[in-house]
Structure formats: C-alpha cells, structure tokens
Amino acid sequence: MSTLETGVSGRRIAWERRRRALSQSWSEYRHSTPGMIGLVALVLIVAMALAAPLLAAESELRAVNAIDNPTWATPGEFPPLGTDNLGRSVWAQFVWGARISLLVGLAATLIAIVIGSTVGIVSGFFGRWFGAVLMRITEWFLVIPFLPLAIVLAAVLGPSVWNIILVIGVTSWPSTARVIRAQVLSVKERLYVERSRSLGASNRHLMSQHVFPNVSPLILANLTLTVPVAILSETTLSFLGLGDPTRASWGKMLDEAFSAGALSRNAWWYYLPPGLGIMVVVLAFVLIGQALEEILDPRLKEGRS
Amino acid sequence: MSASALPDAVAPVPERVPLLSVRDLHVTYRSAAGVGVPAVRGVSFDLRSGETLGLAGESGCGKSTMAGALLRLLPRGTTVTGEVLLDGEDVLTMKPGRLRAVRWTEASIVFQGALHSLNPVQRIGRQLAEPVELHQPEMGGAELKLRVAELLEVVGLPARRAADYPHQLSGGQRQRVLIALALACNPSLLIADEPTTALDVMVQAQVLQLLEDLQRELGLAVIFITHDLSTLSSACRRLAVMYAGRIVEEGPSKDVFRDAAHPYTKALAAAFPVIGDPRFRRAPSGLGGDPPDPQHIPAGCSFHPRCPVAEPQCATVNVELWPAGPEHRAACVHVREGPR
Amino acid sequence: MTAPLLSVRDLHVRFSGRKGTVARAVDGVDLDVYPGEVLALVGESGCGKTTLARTILGLERPAQGEVHFKGQPLAYDTASLRRYRREVQMVFQDPSGALNPRQTIYEAVAEGLRIQKLHENEAALVADALSRSGLRPPERFMPLYPYEVSGGQRQRVVIAGAMVLRPELIVADEPVSSLDASVRGEILQLMLRLVQDTGVTILVVTHDLGLAWNIADRIAVMYLGRIVEQGTTEELLDDPRHPYTRALLSVVPEVERMTPQILQGETPDPTRIPPGCRFHPRCPLVTDGETERLGIEQRCQGEDPALQPIATAVAGSEHVAACHAVD
Numbered sequence: 001m002s003t004l005e006t007g008v009s010g011r012r013i014a015w016e017r018r019r020r021a022l023s024q025s026w027s028e029y030r031h032s033t034p035g036m037i038g039l040v041a042l043v044l045i046v047a048m049a050l051a052a053p054l055l056a057a058e059s060e061l062r063a064v065n066a067i068d069n070p071t072w073a074t075p076g077e078f079p080p081l082g083t084d085n086l087g088r089s090v091w092a093q094f095v096w097g098a099r100i101s102l103l104v105g106l107a108a109t110l111i112a113i114v115i116g117s118t119v120g121i122v123s124g125f126f127g128r129w130f131g132a133v134l135m136r137i138t139e140w141f142l143v144i145p146f147l148p149l150a151i152v153l154a155a156v157l158g159p160s161v162w163n164i165i166l167v168i169g170v171t172s173w174p175s176t177a178r179v180i181r182a183q184v185l186s187v188k189e190r191l192y193v194e195r196s197r198s199l200g201a202s203n204r205h206l207m208s209q210h211v212f213p214n215v216s217p218l219i220l221a222n223l224t225l226t227v228p229v230a231i232l233s234e235t236t237l238s239f240l241g242l243g244d245p246t247r248a249s250w251g252k253m254l255d256e257a258f259s260a261g262a263l264s265r266n267a268w269w270y271y272l273p274p275g276l277g278i279m280v281v282v283l284a285f286v287l288i289g290q291a292l293e294e295i296l297d298p299r300l301k302e303g304r305s
Numbered sequence: 306m307s308a309s310a311l312p313d314a315v316a317p318v319p320e321r322v323p324l325l326s327v328r329d330l331h332v333t334y335r336s337a338a339g340v341g342v343p344a345v346r347g348v349s350f351d352l353r354s355g356e357t358l359g360l361a362g363e364s365g366c367g368k369s370t371m372a373g374a375l376l377r378l379l380p381r382g383t384t385v386t387g388e389v390l391l392d393g394e395d396v397l398t399m400k401p402g403r404l405r406a407v408r409w410t411e412a413s414i415v416f417q418g419a420l421h422s423l424n425p426v427q428r429i430g431r432q433l434a435e436p437v438e439l440h441q442p443e444m445g446g447a448e449l450k451l452r453v454a455e456l457l458e459v460v461g462l463p464a465r466r467a468a469d470y471p472h473q474l475s476g477g478q479r480q481r482v483l484i485a486l487a488l489a490c491n492p493s494l495l496i497a498d499e500p501t502t503a504l505d506v507m508v509q510a511q512v513l514q515l516l517e518d519l520q521r522e523l524g525l526a527v528i529f530i531t532h533d534l535s536t537l538s539s540a541c542r543r544l545a546v547m548y549a550g551r552i553v554e555e556g557p558s559k560d561v562f563r564d565a566a567h568p569y570t571k572a573l574a575a576a577f578p579v580i581g582d583p584r585f586r587r588a589p590s591g592l593g594g595d596p597p598d599p600q601h602i603p604a605g606c607s608f609h610p611r612c613p614v615a616e617p618q619c620a621t622v623n624v625e626l627w628p629a630g631p632e633h634r635a636a637c638v639h640v641r642e643g644p645r
Numbered sequence: 646m647t648a649p650l651l652s653v654r655d656l657h658v659r660f661s662g663r664k665g666t667v668a669r670a671v672d673g674v675d676l677d678v679y680p681g682e683v684l685a686l687v688g689e690s691g692c693g694k695t696t697l698a699r700t701i702l703g704l705e706r707p708a709q710g711e712v713h714f715k716g717q718p719l720a721y722d723t724a725s726l727r728r729y730r731r732e733v734q735m736v737f738q739d740p741s742g743a744l745n746p747r748q749t750i751y752e753a754v755a756e757g758l759r760i761q762k763l764h765e766n767e768a769a770l771v772a773d774a775l776s777r778s779g780l781r782p783p784e785r786f787m788p789l790y791p792y793e794v795s796g797g798q799r800q801r802v803v804i805a806g807a808m809v810l811r812p813e814l815i816v817a818d819e820p821v822s823s824l825d826a827s828v829r830g831e832i833l834q835l836m837l838r839l840v841q842d843t844g845v846t847i848l849v850v851t852h853d854l855g856l857a858w859n860i861a862d863r864i865a866v867m868y869l870g871r872i873v874e875q876g877t878t879e880e881l882l883d884d885p886r887h888p889y890t891r892a893l894l895s896v897v898p899e900v901e902r903m904t905p906q907i908l909q910g911e912t913p914d915p916t917r918i919p920p921g922c923r924f925h926p927r928c929p930l931v932t933d934g935e936t937e938r939l940g941i942e943q944r945c946q947g948e949d950p951a952l953q954p955i956a957t958a959v960a961g962s963e964h965v966a967a968c969h970a971v972d
Contacts, residue, residue, distance in 0.1 A: 010767055013751045013788050021747075191742035195803070198702055199757040199810075200730035202723065209756075213747050363825040364796075475911055505689040506852055510896035510907045532826060535855075535898040569827075576826040579899045580858045580882050587837060589859045591830020595795040 028295045035291025041284040045277070049098040056092035061248050063088055075269050082269040085260040093248045094273045100249035101278065104165050105231035111169025112230070113223050116176025121215065123177070124184025125207055135181070142174040150233070154242040161244045168233045176222050180215055187214045217296030224289035228282035235278055250274035322393050324526050325352040325375075325412075325494055330387035332367070332374050341384070342599045344370040346550035348387075352526050354493055359537030359558060360530045361573070362547035365596045368530045371547075372498045375528075376408055391494070409436050412494035413487040417502055422483060423471040429482055430467030433457070436489040456485040460515060477508035484515065494526045501536065513540055535577040538562040543632075546570045549597050549607035552626065556633030566635035568612050606636070614639060648716065649677035650846050651701065651733075651814055656710035658696050668915040670696040671707070672870030675952075678814065683840060683847045685861035685878075687854060687893075691912045692867040694850045698816045701848070702735055714814075731761055734807035738819035740799035744791040750775075751787035754806045761810065774809035777842075778802070779835055797828035801835065808839065815839075818850045833860050854897055858882055866890045869923045870915060872952065876964030886955050886966040888928050921946045922969065930970055941969040 029035055048055070059065050069087035070078060081090035123134035150167050157163040187193065193210050201209075237243055238251025239258075257263070257271040332345040345367040352358050362368045373379045375389055377396060389396040391411055399407065416422045424432055433453045437444060444452070454464035460481040471479060480500060487495055497516065501509040513536060520527050529541050537544050537558060544558035546569065554567040565571040572592040578585035594611040597603060603610050609619035619638060626634040627641040634640075658671035671693045678684050686694045699705045701712055703719060703726050712719040719729065734757075737743040744753050754771045758764070775783035778801040791799055800820065807815055817836070821829040837860055839845055849861060857864050857878060865875040866887065874887040885891045895903040908927045913919060919926050925945040928936070936942045944950075952965040 010751065010755065013749055016788050017749045017752075017790075191737055191739055192745040194704070195735070195737060195743045195806075196745075196756060196760070198704060198730060198735045199760050199806070200727040201756075201760045202727075205760060210745055214745070363827060477911055505912075506893060506896060507689060507908050508911060510905060514907055534826065539898045573827050576830050577899060578855045578859050580854055580894065580897060581900070581902070585859060586878070587860060589830040589833035589837070591832070591834060592827040593831065595797065595828070596825065 025295055029291060032291040032294070034287045038284040038287025038291065041280055042288065045098060045281055045284070046102065048095060049102050052095045052099055055095045056089060058092075058096065060089045060092035061096060072265065072267055074267075081273055082267070084256065084267075084270050085262075090253075090270055090273065093253050094250075094277065097248040097250045097253055097274065098277060100161065100244075100247050101231055101234060101251070101281065104161065104168065104234040104249075105227045105281075107165045108168035108172065108230040108234070109223060109226045111165065112172035112226055113176055113219060115169070116173035116222075117180050117215075117219050119173070120177040120180025121184050121207060121211060124181040125188055125203070125211060127185075131181075138174045138177045141171070142178070144171075146171050146233070147236070150237055151240070151242065154237060159242055159244055161247060164234060164237055164243060167237070168230050172226060172230060172233070176219075176226060179222055180219060183215050183218050184211055187211050190214075217292075221289050221293040221296060224285050224292060228285045231278065231281060231285075250278055322390075323351040324354040324356075324392060325528075326388070326390040327351075327375070328388040328390070330371065330374060330389065331385070332370050332379065333384040334370075334380075335382040335384075336600070340600065343550055343602070344599060345374065346602075348547075348550075348552055350545060350552065350555065352494070352528065354526050355520075355524045357520060357527045357529065357541040357543070359541035359544040360528060360547060361532065361534045361537055361544065363532055363573075363596055365549075365599060366547040367550040367599075368547050369498055372414065372496050372528070372530055375496060376412060376414065377404060378414070406440070409487075409492060410440055410490040411492055412496065413490070413492045415484050415487045415495060415497040415500050417499040419503070423479060425471050427470075428467065429457075429469050429471065429474070433467065433482070433486055433489060436486065440490050452489075456489060457482075459488065459519070460485045475508075476504055477511060480504060480508075480512050481515065484512075484519070488519070488523075491523075492525070494528070495520075496528045496530070498530045499532070500529075502531065502533070509536070516540070534562065534573050546573065549602050550599065551607070551624075551636065553608065553624075553637070554629075554633075554635040555626065556630060556635075560630060560633050564630075566629035566633065566640050567608075567637045568614055568639075569608050570635070572613075606638070647679055650680045650715065651678040651848075652676070652713040652716075653697075653701065654711050654713070656697070656700065656712065657708045658693070658700050658705055659708045662916055666916040669870050669918055670915050671700065672915075672918065674710075674867075674870070674872055676865060676872065678846060678848055680813070680846055681840065681844050682862045683837075683849060683860050685857035685864045686848060686850045686867060687852065687857055687864055688867035689852055689893075689912055691869070691915060693870040693915070694867050695818055697867070698735070698818055698848065698850045702733060702816055703729055727761065731810050732812050733814045733816065734810060734812040736800075736803055736807050736815060736817040736820050739823050740796060740803050741791065741823075743803050744799060746791055748790075749787065750780075750789050750791070750794070750802050753791070753802055754809055757806055757810045763810075770809055771805075774805040775802075777808060777839070778805040779831070780805065795828075796824050797832060800824060800832055804832075804835065804839075808843075808845070811843070812845065814846045814848065816848045816850070819852070820849065821856070822851070822853065829856075836860060854882065854894060855899070866893070869912060869918055871923065871967065873924065873968070874964075874966040875952065876955075876962070880962060880964040884964075886964070886971055887924075887968050888930050888970070889924050890966075892929060921948055922950050922967075936970065939970055944969045 063086040066087035069083050071083060071085055071087045073083040075082045081094060084090055119134055119138060123131040149171055153167045154163060188211060193206055196206055196210055234249065235251035235254065238249050239255045241255060243249055243252050253274040254271060262270040328349050330345055330348045334342040334344055336342050348371060360368050370379065374385050375396065379385065385397055391407065396404065430453050433456055434449050437449060437452055453467050457464050457466055462478060462481055474482065500516070501512050504512065516527065517540065519525065529537060531537060541558050543555065544561040545552045545555035546561065546567065547553065548569050554561055554565065554570045561570060562574050565574055575590040592611055597607055605620040605622050606624045609615040612619065616638065622638055624636040626636050629635045629640045653674055653676040656671050656674045660668040660670055662668050674697060686697065688694045696705060700707055703721065706721060714729065714733065751771055754774055755767055758767055758770060772783040775786055780786045780798060780801050786794065821832050824832065836847060840847060851857065861878050863877050864881045865872045866889065867873065868889050874881060874885065874890045881890065882894065885894055892906040892908050894900055895906045906929050910927060922945045925931055930936050931945065936945050950967045950969050952967045953971060955964045955966060955971060
C-alpha cells in the first residue's frame with residue numbers, strides 16, 4: 001500500500017471516529033430536557049444579538065438622536081420597551097447591549113480557559129516542584145478578591161471593552177486550572193499513559209495525545225460554566241461605572257437605571273429587561289454546562305464496558 | 306493428601322425439607338434503554354444444611370446475580386420470579402419485616418474483599434458490631450465488645466484489630482473481617498461471592514482453609530461462587546457450572562472437574578493445567594469466541610456457537626439437565642443420547 | 646552457549662516511602678534472558694516482579710546495578726530510551742485500562758509507529774499486526790473502540806500494538822489474569838505462536854504456576870526482591886527445592902502429590918526485610934524443626950543465602966536455589 005493510501009485510510013478512520021463520537025454525544029444531549037431548554041434559550045439570545053442591526057438602528061443609542069423622544073416613556077407609549085431618562089430607546093439598548101455582554105463573556109472566558117487549561121495540564125502532568133510552583137501561583141491569584149483587583153486593573157488600564165475582557169480573563173483562570181489539574185493528576189496515572197510511555201512517547205506526545213483528549217470534555221463543561229461568571233463580572237464592572245461608557249451593555253443599563261432613579265420612579269421597563277436578560281443567559285449556560293458534564297464525564301464513558 | 310471433598314459435619318441426615326431450595330429462578334434486569342436483560346434463566350437446586358455447593362462460571366453467566374437474588378439484594382427494577390425456599394419459607398414473597406429479620410441471621414453473604422466492601426471511615430469493631438446490634442438490640446456495650454472480639458478470633462485475627470480502620474488491614478485480613486461479618490448472627494447458610502479473587506495465592510489458600518474449618522466446626526451450609534473452577538474442586542462437595550444464566554452441569558465436584566460431561570465444563574477445566582502433566586506443556590487450551598451477550602442469547606443450547614462438538618440439532622433443541630452419572634447431570638444432547 | 650539477549654546484574658531498585666523508610670523492591674537480582682525463550686518470573690504481590698519488569702523496560706531507574714540489552718548497558722537519555730523501546734515492548738495486565746478509551750483500535754495499534762516516526766505503510770503494518778494477533782479481518786476491528794470488543798480481543802489489540810514494532814523482547818505483566826479462564830488459553834496460544842513465528846523472546850510476569858507450566862521454558866521464583874529459585878520449568882516444578890517454591894506449588898488445587906503447606910502470615914513489607922534469609926520467619930523448615938536437625942538454624946537467621954546449584958541436579962543443569970538447606 002502506498003503512503004498516500006496509508007494517510008487516507010488512517011485519517012479517514014480518525015475522521016470517522018470524531019463523527020461517531022459527536023453524533024453519539026448529540027443524541028445523548030437531546031435526551032436532557034434542561035440541556036435542551038438552555039440550548040434553545042441561548043440560541044434565541046445569540047440570534048437576537050446577531051440580528052441587532054435589523055432590530056434597532058444603532059443611532060438610536062445616542063442621546064443626541066433621542067432629543068425628540070419623550071423621556072421615561074412606558075412601552076405602551078413608545079414601543080416596544082419605552083425610553084430612558086434621556087429618551088433613548090430601551091429596546092435598542094437591550095438588543096445592542098446583548099452583544100457586549102455576550103462578547104465580553106465569551107472572550108474573557110476564552111482567555112481564562114486557555115490560561116487555566118494550560119496551567120492545569122502542565123502543573124498536573126509535571127508534578128514535583130515545577131507543578132507545585134505553578135499551583136502556588138494559581139492559588140495566589142485565587143486568593144486575591146476579584147472585585148478590588150478588577151477595579152484597580154480597570155482604573156489603571158482605562159475603561160474599554162478589551163480591558164474589561166482582559167481583567168475578567170486574568171482573574172477567572174485559577175478555578176479552571178484547579179479543576180483541570182485534578183483531572184490530569186488522575187488521568188496521568190492511567191495504564192494507557194504508561195503504555196504510551198513504554199512505546200517511547202515524549203512528554204509532549206503524552207500531554208497532547210492522551211491527557212488533553214481525556215481532559216477536554218471537562219474543559220468544555222468548565223467553559224460553559226465560566227461564561228456566566230464572566231458575564232456577571234462584566235455586568236458588575238459596568239454597573240460600577242468601570243465599563244466602556246461609549247458602548248451599551250446590560251450592566252451599563254442597570255447602572256444608569258439605578259443612578260437615574262428608575263427604581264423610585266417604578267420605570268420597570270428600564271431595569272427589568274437587562275436584569276432578566278442576564279438571568280436567562282446565565283441560566284442557559286448553566287443548564288448547558290450541567291448537561292454536558294453529565295454526558296462527557298470520562299468516568300462514565302470508561303465505565304460503559 | 307490434599308483437602309479433597311469437605312466432610313460434612315455428620316453423615317447427612319435426610320431432612321424433610323432442604324435448608325435451601327431454589328425453584329426455577331429467573332432474574333431480569335432493566336437496561337438503560339428500558340429493555341429486559343435476562344441474567345438468570347431458570348435455575349433450580351437444593352442445598353441441605355451442612356452441605357457445600359460450588360457455583361462456577363465466567364463473567365456474565367449470572368452467578369453473582371443469583372447470589373443477590375437469594376436474599377433479595379438486587380437493584381430496584383429487577384424482576385425476580387420463581388421460588389427461593391429458605392427453611393420452607395419463600396424469600397421472594399416475604400414481607401419486608403420478616404425479610405430483614407431473616408437476612409444475616411439465617412443466611413448471610415461474604416462479599417469480595419475489595420477495599421470499598423467495608424466502610425472506610427468506620428473502625429472494624431464498629432462495623433462488626435452493627436449486624437449484632439441490629440438483630441439483638443438488647444445486647445449491652447460490654448457484651449457487644451466481647452462478641453466482636455469473639456468474631457475476630459474465630460477468623461484468626463487478634464482482638465485489637467477492632468480498633469483499626471479498613472485501610473490499615475491487608476487484603477487477606479479484610480477478607481477475614483468480611484467472613485467474620487457474615488458470621489455475626491450465626492447463620493446456617495453462608496453465600497461466599499468470589500471470596501478469594503484478587504488475593505495472593507498463599508492468602509487464598511489461607512482463606513479457603515479458614516472457610517473449610519469454619520464450615521466443619523459450625524456445621525454451615527456454604528454456597529461458594531467463583532470463576533476459578535480449580536479452587537472449587539477441592540473446596541466443595543458438589544459443583545454446578547453456570548453458562549448464560551443457566552446451570553449446564555452439576556454433580557460431585559471431583560466428577561464434574563475431572564470427568565466433565567458438558568463440553569463447556571470440559572473446556573473450562575482444561576484451562577487449568579495440571580502441573581507435572583507433560584500433556585499441558587506448551588499446549589495452552591482455550592475456548593474460542595466470547596460468552597454470549599445477555600441480550601442476544603443464542604437459541605437452543607446457548608453454548609452451541611462455541612461448542613467444539615455441536616450438531617445441527619443444538620441450535621433448536623430444548624436443553625434440560627440430563628443424567629450423566631450418579632448424582633451427575635449435564636445439559637448437553639450428547640449426554641442425552643450416549644449411555645454413560 | 647548463546648549470549649543472553651537481556652542481562653540484569655546486581656539490580657537494586659528502591660522506593661522511598663513515608664517518614665524516610667526505604668522499600669527495597671528489587672534487592673539484588675541477577676537474571677539472563679536468552680533469545681527465543683519464554684521465561685516466567687513467578688511470585689506473589691510485593692515480591693518485586695513488576696518493579697523488575699518495569700526497570701527492564703526503563704520505566705524505573707535502578708539504585709544500583711545494570712540492565713544490559715544485547716551486550717550494551719541501558720542509557721536513560723530520551724533518544725536512547727526511544728530506540729530501546731523499539732526493541733523491548735510491554736503487554737499489560739489490564740487490557741481495558743491499557744487502551745485509551747477515546748482512541749480507536751487502529752489508533753491504538755498505530756501509536757507505536759507514530760511515536761517512533763515510522764510513517765511508511767502505516768495502515769498495512771497495522772493490518773498485519775492485527776491479523777497476526779488473531780483479529781481477522783483487521784478492517785472490521787480498526788474503526789472500533791475498545792469498549793466495543795471483548796476482554797480477550799482487547800488484550801489481542803494490546804499485543805498487536807506491541808508486536809507492530811517487531812520487538813526482540815516482550816515483557817508481559819500478568820497478561821491473562823484479568824481475563825476469563827476460558828479465554829486465557831487462546832491468548833497464551835497466541836503468545837507461543839508469536840515466539841515460533843517471529844522468534845520474539847518473552848518474559849512473563851505472573852503469580853500463576855499453572856501458566857508457567859503451560860508456556861514457560863524457564864522459571865525464576867521471586868520473594869521479597871530476590872530470586873530464590875531458578876531453573877527449567879520441568880526441573881523447578883517436578884522437584885522444587887526452595888521451601889517457598891514448594892509451599893506455593895503445594896497450594897495449587899490441582900497438585901495432588903504434595904500436602905498443602907499453607908504458610909502463616911503474609912509477605913512482609915519491602916521496607917522491613919527480615920535479616921539473614923528473608924524467608925526464615927515463615928519457612929516451614931524452621932517451624933518443623935528441620936533447620937535445627939540440619940544444624941543450619943544459625944545460618945538461616947544470620948546469613949543471606951546466595952543462589953547455589955542443587956546438589957542432586959544432573960550435570961549441565963542450571964537449577965539453583967537460595968537456601969541453606971540445599972547444600
């Protein structure tokens with residue numbers, strides 16, 4: 001058999017394998033009602049965020065364009081969600097604000113997961129003093145209270161979306177690292193890792209071919225559970241006025257609603273939509289994350305035989 | 306002289322009613338997909354008090370399921386039909402109160418001595434005291450301690466071990482504790498489920514010797530379940546071999562082991578070479594194929610796809626246990642046809 | 646006399662435990678393995694046989710002593726170890742654990758080739774290895790996952806994965822103990838056939854004397870880190886000379902020519918090896934008073950016996966035992 005054929009059949013088998021594993025996981029996922037509810041909710045919100053330009057003109061976000069609008073208008077008077085204290089359309093803010101919340105949530109999570117997984121895998125695999133040093137660094141970050149650190153960093157770096165993403169990413173990775181490390185410690189003792197070593201595998205091969213694939217389901221589940229944390233962090237930071245003042249976000253909406261006295265005015269159409277929006281997104285990710293964890297738990301999979 | 310057939314306590318007195326009588330036992334699990342999986346498909350046997358019965362079989366044959374069924378220790382959702390008459394009373398139809406009273410005082414189980422068979426955060430003494438307390442709540446503290454010390458002594462462990470935790474004991478010692486636990490309420494029937502698996506050869510021999518001594522001294526009836534056919538030939542008087550949920554051969558252990566009538570038993574026995582016999586040198590003997598998936602048991606004789614002497618009729622015949630010698634029966638058409 | 650393929654000299658492997666205790670897992674072992682033979686390393690848990698096997702594979706480093714392969718001492722740098730691993734492979738006790746559940750059978754067998762950067766004809770080599778291990782047709786098994794095949798088939802996959810590199814020596818650690826009894830014979834037959842067809846040498850680590858009788862040419866019995874008896878299978882099992890070997894053999898259920906000698910207690914911890922002959926606290930010759938009668942009681946308590954030839958052995962025999970009563 002020529003080398004070309006070899007590559008094709010070897011790769012074909014690997015592809016087959018991935019396809020089968022994915023379709024099997026998907027059919028299992030479909031059986032989880034909470035998982036499906038979360039998934040549908042998330043899809044709707046993401047669709048809404050993506051379709052923002054179609055749902056409301058971006059110009060409506062600027063106060064300067066809202067001069068002619070009535071202030072504090074109820075949804076009945078100014079559909080679909082009324083106006084705020086400056087006459088801006090709440091619906092436009094809601095729809096465009098979803099983008100920032102989701103963007104920050106996902107981007108910050110990505111940073112946290114990449115740093116956390118790498119540290120977790122490397123510190124778990126190498127153990128001894130190298131792993132211990134990494135763990136001490138991780139614990140140092142874990143112990144620092146999030147909010148003061150975030151405030152300081154945001155104050156130093158200046159308020160912008162990318163800085164917020166950085167701040168949240170840098171403060172969220174330690175818990176991921178801890179979780180991943182625990183799993184790596186258990187996986188690296190498995191017999192198939194020893195077998196690979198006895199075949200002559202280098203550490204790099206062991207980590208990428210055996211440890212990582214067996215840890216990746218956990219990383220995925222951890223990712224879906226970190227996103228809500230990141231979104232809530234963004235909300236908090238924006239609420240405290242540390243977010244980007246030029247962009248609409250749900251946190252910023254809550255901040256402005258609060259400072260403009262929407263609560264005492266009972267202008268529910270201003271503070272309820274962002275609040276509920278955050279709640280729904282967070283809940284959706286939690287439901288998805290839990291369903292994924294159940295399906296992808298490697299212990300359950302190995303116990304199948 | 307190796308420990309051949311265990312002498313029963315006295316010459317077996319013909320009883321009106323055997324201590325244990327299992328009639329047409331069927332156990333079906335509910336699989337994750339909701340399908341019924343038959344683990345035990347019609348098992349019947351008798352056991353007189355003081356008698357020892359070995360139950361041999363490989364993974365998936367249903368022997369551990371059967372052990373659990375005898376005391377109704379199977380998970381919820383399992384369907385059990387048939388009769389399990391313990392001293393004349395049917396365990397399967399007992400009321401919960403009566404069942405709890407019967408469990409451990411009339412029949413108990415010695416589990417496999419894995420680390421998690423015992424509660425890792427409780428001391429040994431505490432765990433041994435538990436069944437005694439449950440069945441004899443009036444027993445005082447000092448009396449309880451004495452009983453625990455007694456139990457430890459009976460299995461060859463010093464009384465001070467009662468203060469230890471399970472992880473401080475070796476595998477062999479843990480197995481002894483599990484035996485002591487099973488004896489706590491003076492049962493008349495002991496069901497030993499793989500009591501020597503995962504133990505070293507010498508420790509296995511020690512535990513088997515202990516069981517033999519206890520059986521003799523206390524007049525216990527013992528059902529010895531294992532996959533290691535060779536240990537049964539010397540540890541039990543009678544031997545039954547299970548395959549795919551049914552008993553395929555039963556009889557006096559020496560006969561079944563050395564003069565097997567069923568092809569499966571023959572193949573299984575051949576897998577244990579006789580050391581010193583040149584016929585086994587460089588000639589490992591094994592059976593092709595795998596034990597059948599309980600959800601896809603072959604029709605007719607369930608062994609026929611792997612059987613070296615299968616005939617066309619084996620795929621459709623309704624096998625029963627036919628006589629193959631004195632007190633010796635086997636479920637094979639060759640036994641039915643050829644006179645022995 | 647042919648030169649040994651693998652040679653172990655004065656090997657000591659130590660592990661440090663809690664509170665500064667040192668476990669002497671392998672405590673002075675000399676062993677030769679000759680090309681094309683099947684050597685069984687027999688002993689109970691704690692005797693050091695698995696540690697010895699792993700040290701031979703380079704997975705553990707000795708505290709003292711050397712491992713020689715084809716006359717060359719083992720080097721422990723990454724490149725040398727990788728070259729070494731092409732020639733010496735391992736088959737593991739638990740085939741379910743030894744296979745990555747996320748890899749297909751194809752990938753499991755191909756892994757060795759990929760690690761060793763032998764990319765030519767990968768699919769053909771994998772198919773060939775699977776066929777030789779009895780998994781035919783190989784294409785049917787390649788895309789399957791380990792959990793989709795039986796225990797015996799999994800072990801064949803592990804064997805295929807080891808054989809695909811065409812090693813000279815295979816170290817098999819309890820290769821059939823976790824398999825059903827009726828399946829063992831086939832795997833053992835496979836191993837014998839591989840020796841016949843490819844000339845591979847096999848070092849089998851096991852507690853099962855029956856297995857050794859089945860497939861081994863020579864046997865070495867280990868106790869507490871040392872080899873206590875060694876010889877051809879027939880010599881050792883027809884006429885065992887070390888009291889430990891005799892006891893082990895006597896408790897095998899099918900062995901009816903010997904009275905079972907059930908030793909008291911359990912093998913001591915490798916951190917507390919008894920002085921003198923390490924077996925003397927449990928030795929039946931001591932408890933029977935035999936050592937007193939032979940006048941060697943003092944030696945047994947104070948002097949560590951070396952492996953010496955059996956006095957009554959035929960000429961040319963290499964049956965040796967480490968026991969003062971053998972002189």
